[in-house]
Amino acid sequence: MTRVVLVHGIAQELKGADTLLADWYPALCDGLALADGVGVARQEVAMAFYGDLFRPSGHRALGLPELDASDVQDGLERDLLLQWWESASAYETRVAGSDATARVRTPYLVQRALDALSHSSFFAGLSEHLMISSARQVRRYFSEPEIRAAVQDRLARQVTVRTEVIVAHSLGSVIAYEALCARPDWPDLTLVTLGSPLAVRGVVFDRLAPPPTGGLARWPIPVKAWINVADRGDAVALVKRLAPSFGGRVADVTVHNGARAHDVRPYLTARETGQAIGRALKGR
Incomplete structure (x- = not known):
């Protein structure tokens, strides 16, 4: 009965x-209603x-050891945190930018990135441990074949x-x-990506399989059909357009999600997202 599959x-x-x-x-239904009134039952x-x-x-x-800047691994974890920092500072005035030109690993530079990201809309309220854990999940997905296979399964x-x-999403x-x-044997379907980092060179794009x-x-x-939806200020979707890659x-579409640019709920309630999903549901 599944017509729509969501991936967090x-x-x-x-x-x-x-x-x-x-x-x-509910956010999915709001986007569909705002677009053209197409509905989808929860059991679908x-x-x-x-x-x-x-x-x-x-x-x-009594708990796992807390992660801090010294635990961030060289390579993907470090590069991803620094790219998030660079992107967030470009779009949010409350996120301090980096004047560092050296790319060598130092706990100080990573600590600055974590401190700055704590003021961003996406990471606000998250501890250093959770920010590092987020980057670590991306690293583990690409570097641990058993995790990659299990997630796709x-x-x-x-x-x-x-x-x-x-x-x-993401x-x-x-x-x-x-x-x-x-x-390739799956049925024809529509893919709608929200806040996607797929085209980010170095950390994601070059690691794809x-x-x-x-x-x-x-x-x-x-x-x-593939519709990619991105907010201009989304620090995780560093590259907003997927078509060149x-x-x-x-079809690259831009939306405005307000203060929480990477949050999935405003992505889903956007008229543009509702239109993309609605066209797919009408097309079968």
């Missing part, structure tokens, strides 16, 4: 499929939940012959893209 992003490990669906489904919507795969197992101590379990659209767009590329060739990523065969068939 980072930092959802303490939630669950029903918890997220209770939050996403599924959440591809994988957050528990990043949740630490039980521990005898969670999505594959939700896709049926009746699925008409996959709506993927890291979820990476998961959806790779799963669609790996399964299958790997891009000549600066262009492969088109996922089951996708008959994934082909001219991607």
Whole structure:
């Protein structure tokens, strides 16, 4: 019965499929209603939940050691935090920018990034531990094959012959893209990506499977239409347009999400998102 499959992003490990669906489904319906009135029943919507795969197992101590700047690993974790910082400072006046020119790893530079990001709209209220954990989830997805396979399997379990659209937010767009590329036998469907980091060179784009060739990523065969929605101030979606990296068939759309540019709920309530999903539901 699943017509719409939703795929969440980072930092959802303490939630669950029903918890997220209770939050996403009303926003999804609001966007559809604002667009053209197309409706979808809750039993026709599924959440591809994988957050528990990043949740630490039980521990005898009173808690796990808190992560700080000295725990940030060189490579993807560090580069991602610094890119988030650079992007957030470009769009938010309350986020201090970096005047550092050296790219060498120092806890001081990472600490400055964490301090600055704590004032950004997306990371406001999150501890250093959670910000580092968010970057670590991205690093683990790309560097641990068993995690990558298990996450994609969670999505594959939700896709049926009746699925008409996959709506993927943040890291979820990476998961959806790779799963669609790996399964050319899936039914034709529409892909809607929200706040996607897919085109970010160095940290995401160059790590995709299958790997891009000549600066262009492969088109996922089951996708008959791809609409990418981004807010100009979204610090996680560092590159707002996917068409130059994934082909001219991607329709890049800009929306305004207010203060919380990366939050999935204003993405879902946007008329443009509702129109994209509504067209997919009408088209079958």
